[in-house]
Amino acid sequence: xxxxxHVTRPAPSRIGIALAMVIVSILVAWHTAKADESLPTSTxxxxxxxxxxxxxxxxxxxxxxxxxxxxSAIGPALQMGDVAxxxxxxxxxxxxxxxxxxxxxxxAVHRLMGSLAxxxxxxxxxxxxxxxxxxMETDRLYGxxxxxxWLAQQANASWHDSLNQLSDVVASSEWGKGxxxxxxxxxLLIAVLEKAARLELDAMQTGFQEWDRIRSWKxxxxxxxxxxxxxxxxxxxxxxHQQRHQEQKLTLLFPPAGNTKAALVGLAETIVLGExxxxxxxVDGRVQEDSLQFSKEGQxxxxxxxxxxxxWGSISGKRTSGCAS
Numbered sequence: 001x002x003x004x005x006h007v008t009r010p011a012p013s014r015i016g017i018a019l020a021m022v023i024v025s026i027l028v029a030w031h032t033a034k035a036d037e038s039l040p041t042s043t044x045x046x047x048x049x050x051x052x053x054x055x056x057x058x059x060x061x062x063x064x065x066x067x068x069x070x071x072s073a074i075g076p077a078l079q080m081g082d083v084a085x086x087x088x089x090x091x092x093x094x095x096x097x098x099x100x101x102x103x104x105x106x107x108a109v110h111r112l113m114g115s116l117a118x119x120x121x122x123x124x125x126x127x128x129x130x131x132x133x134x135x136m137e138t139d140r141l142y143g144x145x146x147x148x149x150w151l152a153q154q155a156n157a158s159w160h161d162s163l164n165q166l167s168d169v170v171a172s173s174e175w176g177k178g179x180x181x182x183x184x185x186x187x188l189l190i191a192v193l194e195k196a197a198r199l200e201l202d203a204m205q206t207g208f209q210e211w212d213r214i215r216s217w218k219x220x221x222x223x224x225x226x227x228x229x230x231x232x233x234x235x236x237x238x239x240x241h242q243q244r245h246q247e248q249k250l251t252l253l254f255p256p257a258g259n260t261k262a263a264l265v266g267l268a269e270t271i272v273l274g275e276x277x278x279x280x281x282x283v284d285g286r287v288q289e290d291s292l293q294f295s296k297e298g299q300x301x302x303x304x305x306x307x308x309x310x311x312w313g314s315i316s317g318k319r320t321s322g323c324a325s
Contacts, residue, residue, distance in 0.1 A: 046207060049077045050120050057113075057120045061150050066113035067106065074113065083109070083214055101221055108213045114154045115207035118163055121151070122200035125166070129189055129196075159202035166195035226272025227257035229298060231323035242311040256323055277301060290315055 053073055060066050067087055075084030086100060087109065154160055169191050236250040255262035269280035279290040292303030292315060301317035
């Protein structure tokens with residue numbers, strides 16, 4: 001059964017509702033400004049993207065539907081064509097899918113799309129009330145029933161509680177009976193606007209977080225691939241020109257990718273791009289940076305180092321055993 005919301009338009013002398021809407025709008029703008037303070041400066045125009053694809057976002061009824069919309073429209077709009085192509089490719093071999101962190105990437109896209117759909121819902125409800133529509137059907141606001149059901153399934157989303165609270169207000173008996181009288185109308189509209197504003201803020205924050213996670217996906221893939229290439233036991237010879245050409249021999253055990261418990265003490269950063277390797281060490285306030293290159297089919301590393309104590313020189317590394325899982 002469809003519920004109808006009957007809103008009496010305020011006469012010029014009846015300013016209660018209008019004033020309440022102004023107050024809530026100010027609160028929403030303040031919350032949005034506070035959230036924007038911590039956001040990167042080069043972020044997409046999410047509002048424009050949501051408005052451009054509002055009808056499609058309202059029709060998402062499954063995880064597959066969310067991925068399809070991201071691949072066909074949202075991903076390219078967010079300048080994430082590489083992610084869209086990866087998710088839209090034919091089923092990948094399990095090994096390659098794991099190397100590309102496909103399960104993690106897919107989950108992040110699901111959460112992003114859920115956040116955009118919830119954000120759209122909040123915007124639609126606020127806009128409908130702002131336009132003072134005399135009659136609003138709840139399914140026009142929420143989209144098809146299956147879309148609301150899909151959003152309701154996102155139980156782990158940070159905006160899920162806000163969605164439930166908004167749904168409870170919209171589904172309350174007051175909506176079915178219609179709003180009569182300035183006082184009850186004002187109270188109910190304020191409640192809906194507050195819940196919609198809370199949902200919009202929570203969905204916006206989650207959307208930005210997941211977008212940031214997705215855009216750093218290739219860096220994480222590169223990092224894991226680099227750790228895989230380095231994995232194993234290495235004999236390290238350091239030639240320090242500052243200390244009268246003193247040589248130091250070390251044995252380093254680089255752990256398998258993802259094994260943080262066995263990470264080398266002091267190794268703060270690892271970047272592997274092609275044959276080039278960058279290592280940054282931080283120990284007791286001292287910093288050392290190594291710039292190396294693979295050779296001999298990945299069995300040797302040659303390069304230089306500099307440190308914060310003025311030391312500089314060469315590094316020669318030889319793999320003595322392979323990666324131990």
